[in-house]
Amino acid sequence: MKSKVELLAGGKDILFKSLFFPILVLILITSLYFYLPHNLSSLMSDLDMRSNDSVPLNMKSTTATPLHASSNDSLSVSSEHKCNIFQGDWIPFPEGPYYTNETICVIDDRQNCMKFGRPDSNFMKWRWKPSECELTLFDAKRFLELVRGKTLAFVGDSLARNQMQSLVCLLASAANPVDVSTTTDTRFRRWLYTEYNFTIAALWSPHLVRTQYYGPEGNNANNLKLYLDEADEAWAEQTENVDIFIISASQWFFRPFIGYERGQIVGCHMCSERNIRNFSTCYGYRMAFRTAFKTFLSLKNYNNKLVFLRTFSPAHFENGDWDKGGSCERTKPFKKQEMQLEKYILDLYMTQVDEFKEVKKEGEKKGLRFRLLDTTRAMVLRPDGHPNHYGHWPQENKTLADCVHWCLPGPVDTWNEFLLHMLHMEEPTLTGKKLKKNDREN
Numbered sequence: 001m002k003s004k005v006e007l008l009a010g011g012k013d014i015l016f017k018s019l020f021f022p023i024l025v026l027i028l029i030t031s032l033y034f035y036l037p038h039n040l041s042s043l044m045s046d047l048d049m050r051s052n053d054s055v056p057l058n059m060k061s062t063t064a065t066p067l068h069a070s071s072n073d074s075l076s077v078s079s080e081h082k083c084n085i086f087q088g089d090w091i092p093f094p095e096g097p098y099y100t101n102e103t104i105c106v107i108d109d110r111q112n113c114m115k116f117g118r119p120d121s122n123f124m125k126w127r128w129k130p131s132e133c134e135l136t137l138f139d140a141k142r143f144l145e146l147v148r149g150k151t152l153a154f155v156g157d158s159l160a161r162n163q164m165q166s167l168v169c170l171l172a173s174a175a176n177p178v179d180v181s182t183t184t185d186t187r188f189r190r191w192l193y194t195e196y197n198f199t200i201a202a203l204w205s206p207h208l209v210r211t212q213y214y215g216p217e218g219n220n221a222n223n224l225k226l227y228l229d230e231a232d233e234a235w236a237e238q239t240e241n242v243d244i245f246i247i248s249a250s251q252w253f254f255r256p257f258i259g260y261e262r263g264q265i266v267g268c269h270m271c272s273e274r275n276i277r278n279f280s281t282c283y284g285y286r287m288a289f290r291t292a293f294k295t296f297l298s299l300k301n302y303n304n305k306l307v308f309l310r311t312f313s314p315a316h317f318e319n320g321d322w323d324k325g326g327s328c329e330r331t332k333p334f335k336k337q338e339m340q341l342e343k344y345i346l347d348l349y350m351t352q353v354d355e356f357k358e359v360k361k362e363g364e365k366k367g368l369r370f371r372l373l374d375t376t377r378a379m380v381l382r383p384d385g386h387p388n389h390y391g392h393w394p395q396e397n398k399t400l401a402d403c404v405h406w407c408l409p410g411p412v413d414t415w416n417e418f419l420l421h422m423l424h425m426e427e428p429t430l431t432g433k434k435l436k437k438n439d440r441e442n
Helices: 004-035 040-050 140-146 160-173 280-298 343-366 413-425
Strands: 088-092 126-130 151-156 189-195 200-205 209-213 222-233 244-247 257-261 264-269 306-308 369-373
Touching: 040 343, 088 160, 126 413, 140 160, 140 413, 151 160, 160 413, 222 343, 244 280, 244 369, 257 280, 264 280, 280 306, 280 343, 306 343, 306 413, 343 369
Parallel strands: 151 200, 151 244, 222 257, 244 306, 306 369
Antiparallel strands: 088 126, 189 200, 209 222, 257 264
16 A cells, blocks of 8 residues: 555656646747737737837827827826827828929938839828827928927938938928038938028937947948947937937847947857857847937936937838848738737837836936837838839849838828927927037048
8 A cells, every 4th residue: 555655746746747738838839929920910919018108198189189289298198088199000191292202302212212113102192090189290380490499310320311301301391401411421411491590410320339340341231349338429429419319220230240348248149259148139229229318318418408219110021031032012001910020029119118218217307308209100010111122223133122211202201290299299398509510420
């Protein structure tokens, strides 16, 4: 006859065996959830839950339009009614676009889709509709009045320049600027609207932090050192002289680089270096924004500055990566149930949001205003808005598709509709200074 000890041990063994496989299955399902693509509607629901208190601009009435709404804080919750302009859908807009590629404004050839023969124009005929309110049409004169006497700088990569070009084209219906750039490098272009004493500046800084090329190949984007705790002087030197910053960064963080902090190697991304730990894209991304935000917090004279974080802009390659024959052939927006969205977009978005939350708290203590310009939600639905193969003449025989940048005119114009809405909310406290004429030569 078995003893009580033997019976107890046998019972534990049976219990372990009976629970082992269900637990294993649960672990596998959980792992698949985090590593497989998500349906867009479920991912957006996840995004809403995780960033519920991080998205700006609540309104008091569903009938009020953004330019006449009020909000005490960009992360506040209205006691009467919540309306988030960044949650919504794209609706047909037959009156669009605001401008054409013949407008007197600068459209980079790579984004001038109609110039290079794009056969469809429906991508210009959609407008963002928030779920519970209206987003007022872009008013160029109103925008220029709000920024009179100020300097606005777009800091980031070519997508930051994409937004700047959109803004210049949108403002062309009210005024044309003078090119006051102090360098021939178009990545550091400056425009002055003399009647309004308003300057727009583009400050090229794709990683936001100091970078250095290494290796025998010279300026090879795949041989980079990133000093993750040192802000790039290309924009950091201008912090005292700019009133409104729009900070963004995205696709360059997918490339290989070696990361440094305090002058020492801390790891690398997508590199084959021995004895160096490999960290994720999100680590470098997080540190870059953290460093950028700390740069603003370290200012001695805030001058009531306004800093916008423009969130991640997704690419829409299908049937392969950018260098594997991928393209973006679609001609209308996605519905939320149609798309399988890679989880990395949510990860990068939430990395930005997490860093934003922290710096906003610190900024409030010091009188420095940080605001979230949340373009990600709207843009994941616009696979039709990229140049694809229409960013160059057909005879140039370029095989790579551009599913990263946005056609002009196109959905990127919505970013500046959002911006106008948010500037209106800040109107009581907007002040201005001029940008120094010492743009950094590259």
